[in-house]
Amino acid sequence: xxxxxxxxxxxxxxxxxxxxxxxxxxxxxxxxxxxxxxxxxxxxxxxxxxxxxxxxxxxxxxxxxxxxxxxxxxxxxxxxxxxxxxxxxxxxxxxxxxxxxxxxxxxxxxxxxxxxxxxxxxxxxxxxxxxxxxxxxxxxxxxxxxxxxxxxxxxxxxxxxxxxxxxxxxxxxxxxxxxxxxxxxxxxx
Amino acid sequence: xxxxxxxxxxxxxxxxxxxxxxxxxxxxxxxxxxxxxxxxxxxxxxxxxxxxxxxxxxxxxxxxxxxxxxxxxxxxxxxxxxxxxxxxxxxxxxxxxxxxxxxxxxxxxxxxxxxxxxxxxxxxxxxxxxxxxxxxxxxxxxxxxxxxxxxxxxxxxxxxxxxxxxxxxxxxxxxxxxxxxxxxxxxxxxxxxxxxxxxxxxxxxxxxxxxxxxxxxxxxxxxxxxxxxxxxxxxxxxxxxxxxxxxxxxxxxxxxxxxxxxxxxxxxxxxxxxxxxxxxxxxxxxxxxxxxxxxxxxxxxxxxxxxxxxxxxxxxxxxxxxxxxxxxxxxxxxxxxxxxxxxxxxxxxxxxxxxxxxxxxxxxxxxxxxxxxxxxxxxxxxxxxxxxxxxxxxxxxxxxxxxxxxxxxxxxxxxxxxxxxxxxxxxxxxxxxxxxxxxxxxxxxxxxxxxxxxxxxxxxxxxxxxxxxxxxxxxxxxxxxxxxxxxxxxxxxxxxxxxxxxxxxxxxxxxxxxxxxxxxxxxxxxxxxxxxxxxxxxxxxxxxxxxxxxxxxxxxxxxxxxxxxxxxxxxxxxxxxxxxxxxxxxxxxxxxxxxxxxxxxxxxxxxxx
Numbered sequence: 001x002x003x004x005x006x007x008x009x010x011x012x013x014x015x016x017x018x019x020x021x022x023x024x025x026x027x028x029x030x031x032x033x034x035x036x037x038x039x040x041x042x043x044x045x046x047x048x049x050x051x052x053x054x055x056x057x058x059x060x061x062x063x064x065x066x067x068x069x070x071x072x073x074x075x076x077x078x079x080x081x082x083x084x085x086x087x088x089x090x091x092x093x094x095x096x097x098x099x100x101x102x103x104x105x106x107x108x109x110x111x112x113x114x115x116x117x118x119x120x121x122x123x124x125x126x127x128x129x130x131x132x133x134x135x136x137x138x139x140x141x142x143x144x145x146x147x148x149x150x151x152x153x154x155x156x157x158x159x160x161x162x163x164x165x166x167x168x169x170x171x172x173x174x175x176x177x178x179x180x181x182x183x184x185x186x187x188x189x
Numbered sequence: 190x191x192x193x194x195x196x197x198x199x200x201x202x203x204x205x206x207x208x209x210x211x212x213x214x215x216x217x218x219x220x221x222x223x224x225x226x227x228x229x230x231x232x233x234x235x236x237x238x239x240x241x242x243x244x245x246x247x248x249x250x251x252x253x254x255x256x257x258x259x260x261x262x263x264x265x266x267x268x269x270x271x272x273x274x275x276x277x278x279x280x281x282x283x284x285x286x287x288x289x290x291x292x293x294x295x296x297x298x299x300x301x302x303x304x305x306x307x308x309x310x311x312x313x314x315x316x317x318x319x320x321x322x323x324x325x326x327x328x329x330x331x332x333x334x335x336x337x338x339x340x341x342x343x344x345x346x347x348x349x350x351x352x353x354x355x356x357x358x359x360x361x362x363x364x365x366x367x368x369x370x371x372x373x374x375x376x377x378x379x380x381x382x383x384x385x386x387x388x389x390x391x392x393x394x395x396x397x398x399x400x401x402x403x404x405x406x407x408x409x410x411x412x413x414x415x416x417x418x419x420x421x422x423x424x425x426x427x428x429x430x431x432x433x434x435x436x437x438x439x440x441x442x443x444x445x446x447x448x449x450x451x452x453x454x455x456x457x458x459x460x461x462x463x464x465x466x467x468x469x470x471x472x473x474x475x476x477x478x479x480x481x482x483x484x485x486x487x488x489x490x491x492x493x494x495x496x497x498x499x500x501x502x503x504x505x506x507x508x509x510x511x512x513x514x515x516x517x518x519x520x521x522x523x524x525x526x527x528x529x530x531x532x533x534x535x536x537x538x539x540x541x542x543x544x545x546x547x548x549x550x551x552x553x554x555x556x557x558x559x560x561x562x563x564x565x566x567x568x569x570x571x572x573x574x575x576x577x578x579x580x581x582x583x584x585x586x587x588x589x590x591x592x593x594x595x596x597x598x599x600x601x602x603x604x605x606x607x608x609x610x611x612x613x614x615x616x617x618x619x620x621x622x623x624x625x626x627x628x629x630x631x632x633x634x635x636x637x638x639x640x641x642x643x644x645x646x647x648x649x650x651x652x653x654x655x656x657x658x659x660x661x662x663x664x665x666x667x668x669x670x671x672x673x674x675x676x677x678x679x680x681x682x683x684x685x686x687x688x689x690x691x692x693x694x695x696x697x698x699x700x701x702x703x704x705x706x707x708x709x710x711x712x713x714x715x716x717x718x719x720x721x722x723x724x725x726x727x728x729x730x731x732x733x734x735x736x737x738x739x740x741x742x743x744x745x746x747x748x749x750x751x752x753x754x755x756x757x758x759x760x761x762x763x764x765x766x767x768x769x770x771x772x773x774x775x776x777x778x779x780x781x782x783x784x785x786x787x788x789x790x791x792x793x794x795x796x797x798x
Contacts, residue, residue, distance in 0.1 A: 006200035008203075103227060144227060
């Protein structure tokens with residue numbers, strides 16, 4: 001009986017407590033809704049997450065992109081008022097945390113994957129574009145990787161339609177399936 | 190219910206077994222592995238705006254044009270510049286990794302400039318009759334070189350020393366050559382400007398006469414394996430076929446081979462003969478073949494301000510009396526020619542000479558100097574690059590600083606000018622102004638790939654463009670003012686040691702030393718060194734390979750330690766018997782100790798340790 005109790009306690013701690021303990025989280029600075037922007041304003045992913053003229057990916061839009069529409073409050077919500085007061089008026093960039101930030105030793109080209117590989121944003125970033133609220137940013141306490149890099153579940157699901165992580169194994173899996181090159185120097189320049 | 194120690198142990202055992210069925214331990218192992226790759230001690234490249242900047246590589250006299258991809262102002266990768274009329278878009282392996290040099294583990298970061306200046310002042314005050322103050326400039330022709338020459342002209346008994354100019358100061362016009370005979374010159378392996386050589390390569394037939402199958406020999410149209418030290422005999426026979434029988438004996442070639450080669454050089458001209466160490470016989474052969482004015486030309490001087498012309502003449506080390514230099518400055522801040530320390534040391538006075546070396550690494554002369562002052566290294570430094578040997582036109586380009594050097598780096602020209610009591614001013618800009626004043630030539634700007642006549646550019650715009658990596662190209666070569674080529678008529682002083690020693694084997698030093706790299710004095714980037722050594726492509730420093738027969742004759746059996754001895758001294762080396770090395774040769778991977786006793790071409794002997 002004590003053996004079983006110990007095993008059950010460890011299983012509980014490992015499956016329930018550990019996933020909470022391994023990540024620390026912080027909220028995003030702005031209460032942003034992708035859904036509202038997509039449905040009401042009719043914006044597409046690439047309207048804000050654009051490529052620069054030289055082909056590099058701009059990533060999270062800067063304040064000037066937001067301020068192009070939000071120079072004055074658009075609506076009366078508390079989130080809108082907070083955004084205008086805290087960032088647009090004082091011209092202060094929000095301290096966004098990037099869910100998909102790759103580590104320093106990885107060279108990832110968005111334009112190659114989007115334009116040449118014809119990948120949809122959702123294939124790597126999941127349903128982020130349809131979310132009504134930004135999830136807290138979670139980072140692994142030891143490795144420093146974002147939770148989205150690992151995959152949102154502790155063990156990644158390989159089921160069809162599941163959002164993969166963005167670890168090396170995930171990249172290699174996809175390249176292998178597509179019959180593409182996956183040598184070290186493709187990503188580690 | 191009473192708990193026993195057994196229950197606690199069972200609980201712990203159950204916990205351990207249960208934990209194995211959770212992701213926790215496996216994830217912790219993976220996380221710890223990732224952490225070890227990204228821990229805070231590992232340098233991280235900056236993140237920020239991606240820009241392109243242009244400069245010129247200062248790692249060798251070729252001065253290839255470089256496009257640096259910078260992230261937040263930090264260069265992260267280097268590439269050649271397509272369309273550049275000199276380097277033609279090419280960059281060698283060393284140049285591609287040049288941005289890593291500032292992080293080299295051998296980087297010198299501290300020095301004592303005040304103490305050095307005080308010691309120099311004291312020694313200069315003590316300098317007696319027959320003694321001199323000298324500057325050894327390993328990369329002559331720069332604006333800094335002119336500062337040294339002016340400084341030495343301002344000092345009593347000042348001497349400006351530089352390595353002898355290759356080909357007596359002439360330039361090679363490879364584009365005109367149809368046949369090139371190379372007597373051991375590493376034409377396809379670090380000689381001249383790589384892009385220019387390879388662009389011209391399709392138009393000439395290359396015959397490499399060399400004892401071992403070097404990389405150039407392997408890529409040549411024809412390799413003539415000759416005996417070590419017989420290059421001069423071959424050159425003489427090609428000029429004067431009457432000596433062919435004795436040359437055949439010396440080189441190991443047949444008389445027919447020598448006569449066929451002589452015919453080919455004459456029939457398929459214009460021809461060019463290059464030798465690794467400027468053999469007078471090769472220069473004379475060029476003269477006989479009519480190469481002067483065709484494939485060998487007199488390059489016009491890059492203009493300098495009139496005020497600079499009161500400068501000390503250029504001299505070679507061998508011309509200075511032994512035990513006569515009391516103060517010696519050595520500028521090795523940019524890679525240049527190498528002179529064995531043994532040849533320099535004997536020129537110093539016996540009682541307390543002061544030697545100040547300006548270097549970015551302690552691998553060179555700094556090991557022998559009383560004071561070694563750290564300098565900026567490419568791509569930190571700002572310096573002009575003299576014209577390359579294969580540039581018939583005069584050129585002026587600046588290696589622009591892409592990264593700020595660390596604090597405390599010494600400026601060799603400012604230090605020497607101050608010691609001599611002259612004002613070095615802004616030598617680089619003064620020289621650029623003198624070039625602009627001449628109104629000659631064109632300016633090639635990299636960002637837009639355009640060539641603009643100099644007369645259409647204002648002085649400020651010219652200076653600005655040079656600081657953005659542009660290249661000034663002077664006009665075409667000038668006609669020779671006098672004929673050169675016969676050994677007796679070669680201008681300037683010839684190195685006393687190298688060519689003469691190479692002509693005939695000596696009983697004392699029977700082996701000919703050949704380096705595995707064309708520029709043994711240059712440290713390569715840490716990444717390149719690691720890749721080479723990890724992959725076993727390059728021998729470790731201070732190692733030599735020699736034919737088993739040669740090893741046996743030297744009393745060496747198997748791989749072992751030995752002593753390498755030359756006229757300049759001796760040092761311990763590792764020896765590897767290798768059947769691919771021709772008998773009579775010693776293939777050497779240079780290290781600092783070997784460089785101290787070996788010039789570019791030296792004879793040596795090896796004895797068992």
